[in-house]
Amino acid sequence: MAEMIEMKERMKREPVPMREQLPSERIHNFKEVPLGYTREEAIYEAQRCLQCKNPTCMKGCPAEINIPTFIRYIVEEDFKKAYLTILKTDALPAVTGRVCPQEEQCQKECVLNKRGKPIAIGRLERFIADWARENGVHGIKDSVNKKQTKVAIVGSGPAGLACAADLAKMGYQVTLFEALHKPGGVLVYGIPEFRLPKTIVEYEVGQIEQTGVKVICDQVIGATRSIEDLKNEFDAIFLCNGAGAPRFMDIPGENMNDVYSANEFLTRSNLMKAYLFPEYDTPIKIRKRAATIGAGNVAMDSARTALRLGAEKSYIVYRRSRAEVPARAEEVHHAEEEGIIFHFLTLPVRILGDNEGRVTGMECIKMELGEPDESGRRSPIPIENSNFILEVDMIIDAIGTMANPIVARSARGVEVNKWGYFKVDERTRMTTCEGIFAGGDIVRGSATVISAVGDGKKAARFIDAYLSSGKSLKKQ
Numbered sequence: 001m002a003e004m005i006e007m008k009e010r011m012k013r014e015p016v017p018m019r020e021q022l023p024s025e026r027i028h029n030f031k032e033v034p035l036g037y038t039r040e041e042a043i044y045e046a047q048r049c050l051q052c053k054n055p056t057c058m059k060g061c062p063a064e065i066n067i068p069t070f071i072r073y074i075v076e077e078d079f080k081k082a083y084l085t086i087l088k089t090d091a092l093p094a095v096t097g098r099v100c101p102q103e104e105q106c107q108k109e110c111v112l113n114k115r116g117k118p119i120a121i122g123r124l125e126r127f128i129a130d131w132a133r134e135n136g137v138h139g140i141k142d143s144v145n146k147k148q149t150k151v152a153i154v155g156s157g158p159a160g161l162a163c164a165a166d167l168a169k170m171g172y173q174v175t176l177f178e179a180l181h182k183p184g185g186v187l188v189y190g191i192p193e194f195r196l197p198k199t200i201v202e203y204e205v206g207q208i209e210q211t212g213v214k215v216i217c218d219q220v221i222g223a224t225r226s227i228e229d230l231k232n233e234f235d236a237i238f239l240c241n242g243a244g245a246p247r248f249m250d251i252p253g254e255n256m257n258d259v260y261s262a263n264e265f266l267t268r269s270n271l272m273k274a275y276l277f278p279e280y281d282t283p284i285k286i287r288k289r290a291a292t293i294g295a296g297n298v299a300m301d302s303a304r305t306a307l308r309l310g311a312e313k314s315y316i317v318y319r320r321s322r323a324e325v326p327a328r329a330e331e332v333h334h335a336e337e338e339g340i341i342f343h344f345l346t347l348p349v350r351i352l353g354d355n356e357g358r359v360t361g362m363e364c365i366k367m368e369l370g371e372p373d374e375s376g377r378r379s380p381i382p383i384e385n386s387n388f389i390l391e392v393d394m395i396i397d398a399i400g401t402m403a404n405p406i407v408a409r410s411a412r413g414v415e416v417n418k419w420g421y422f423k424v425d426e427r428t429r430m431t432t433c434e435g436i437f438a439g440g441d442i443v444r445g446s447a448t449v450i451s452a453v454g455d456g457k458k459a460a461r462f463i464d465a466y467l468s469s470g471k472s473l474k475k476q
Contacts, residue, residue: 015117016045023337027307030193030275033334034098034123042127046074049119052111057121060109062454063090063162067106067121074124083132086125087139091165091208092158092453094133094200095187097126100450101328133203138210144171146212149467152177152234154221154407157185158449159240159440161208162456163463168211170464175234177219182271185242186441187449189271190263192301194308195331198270222406227414227436235472236435236463239411239422240456243441245404248397249293253351258287258359262294262302262398269305284309287394291315291362293348294398295324296446300331302396303340314340315392319347319367319380343390345369347382351395362390401446411436421445428462429455435473437463 019035020026026033037045049071057067065086073082086093102122110118131137151167153160156178164174182188184201209215219225221241230237246261248254265284273280290306292299295318307314316335318325321344325332336342343364350363366386369378403420413433415423422431422438429437439455441447 013044013048015048015120016041016123018120018123023334023339026194027338030308032197033194036130037123037127039131042074042124043077045120046071046124048112048117049075050111056109056111057106057119058109060105060107062105062450062457063096063100064457065090065106065125070128071119071121071124074128079128079131079135080137082128083137084140086128089457090125090453091162092204093125094129094204095158095196096450096453097122097124097129098196098200099191101448103329105450133200139207144169147171147173149173149236149472150175150234151236151238151463151467152230153238153240154227154230155179155185155239155241155440155442156183156205156215156217157240157242157440157452158187159452159456159459160185160238161205162453163238163240163439163460164213164456165208165211166457166460167463168208168213170460172464172467173214174212175214175216177221177225178215178217179220179241180271181217183215183217189267190298190301192266192270192305193275194304195301220406222408222410226410227407228410228412231435231473233474235474236437236467237473238429238456238459238463239407239414239431239436239438239442240440240452240459241404241407241442243401243403243421243445245402246397247400247402249348249399251348251350253353253359254397256351256353256359256395257357258285258393259351259395259397262292262298262396263401265302265396266298266305269309275305275309285394286310287359288312289315289392290394290396291317291348291390291392292396292398293317294400295320295332296326296398296400297328297331298446299396299398300327300335300340302398304335304338306394306396307338307340311394315343315390316340317343317346317348317362317364317390319345320377321345321369324369324377345380346390347380348390348395349387352389359393359395362392362395364388364390401441403442407442414438419445428465429459430462430466435466435471 070082070085107118246263268274272282274282274284290311292303345367352361367380373379415432440452
């Protein structure tokens with residue numbers, strides 16, 4: 001009876017909000033917006049967990065974290081055990097705790113979500129990961145018999161890092177090849193500092209390296225080495241090189257000087273530290289009125305970055321309505337708080353410029369929603385004679401990315417689909433070439449960090465099964 005009363009009391013508790021920088025302050029800096037839980041806040045939030053006998057939250061976690069157990073350890077104030085519990089299946093807890101869309105995954109499956117008050121699982125994961133880093137708590141290095149078998153991973157983004165961490169625990173010799181000068185993939189070039197501080201990525205990558213994973217940067221596989229070269233040296237390969245080629249709108253004027261792809265814009269700011277210019281010598285030319293085309297997380301990141309870099313006005317231009325916005329609700333909320341101006345049901349049709357090739361405006365047409373398209377979203381339809389000019393002088397295309405063909409061109413026997421993404425067996429992640437596996441955005445197209453982590457983990461299991469059966473690329 002006492003237990004029932006206690007459970008009812010826990011169910012009445014309101015979720016603990018996370019403190020944040022004030023919008024008026026944060027638009028002038030690149031410091032992280034959410035400030036994290038205090039010890040007391042984390043314990044209070046963890047106490048809301050009902051410790052269900054059949055925890056549905058775990059079904060929604062691609063990283064396979066034992067959520068009730070790590071939350072129970074928080075309640076018991078045994079933060080070290082909570083951290084080690086998470087680390088058993090998730091090698092990037094400080095990252096996934098920040099950028100994973102928990103509201104669509106584990107928290108959506110939480111039984112308290114029926115009342116609209118799910119446990120803040122992601123915030124608790126972030127708290128524990130930050131506590132471990134700040135207190136020098138590291139994962140226990142399990143003593144495993146080191147195998148002679150070698151695995152190459154092409155791409156050091158979330159899929160590659162997750163796969164490498166799991167394979168290293170199994171005793172494999174793992175080498176990660178990264179095209180850029182720093183490991184982390186989209187975590188370092190695509191996500192701004194105010195959402196994911198790069199010191200956190202560097203720390204968690206370093207922890208994975210401590211397990212014996214070898215990271216080699218400045219290696220453009222397909223150019224510096226071919227997949228055929230790797231097949232001669234490694235027993236299995238995991239391709240997770242992302243979808244890094246930008247898409248453009250293909251409208252008149254798109255070749256103007258002040259039109260960026262989101263890839264270039266964010267890479268310059270995040271990886272090349274343009275936001276710290278002149279301390280770092282990578283400037284970005286920012287004009288007064290910036291328009292970002294698209295409404296995903298990348299678009300929100302771009303529009304918010306432009307504002308911080310000095311744009312007086314920053315717009316989001318999206319051809320559908322607010323209801324169809326694919327970005328996380330939290331990111332949209334933060335953007336609105338910071339003064340980002342949204343133009344919904346609006347489609348750019350032409351970019352205007354002066355004689356020197358500088359953007360002076362953008363012609364748009366208003367849209368209305370028709371029947372659902374293949375994705376299930378209602379198709380936008382132009383409204384006749386509704387054209388107008390949006391006064392902007394800088395444009396960022398954030399309408400998505402596509403596969404870069406460099407790796408695929410050197411991967412003999414590995415088939416791609418009509419969009420250039422690798423074809424894989426959905427169960428095993430193996431490509432059409434035995435011994436070569438693939439996952440993340442180079443299979444899915446643009447997707448979430450946590451889905452890439454899930455692909456990496458699944459690939460690790462089936463790479464292990466492939467190699468444990470005595471097979472090897474070198475034997476083919």
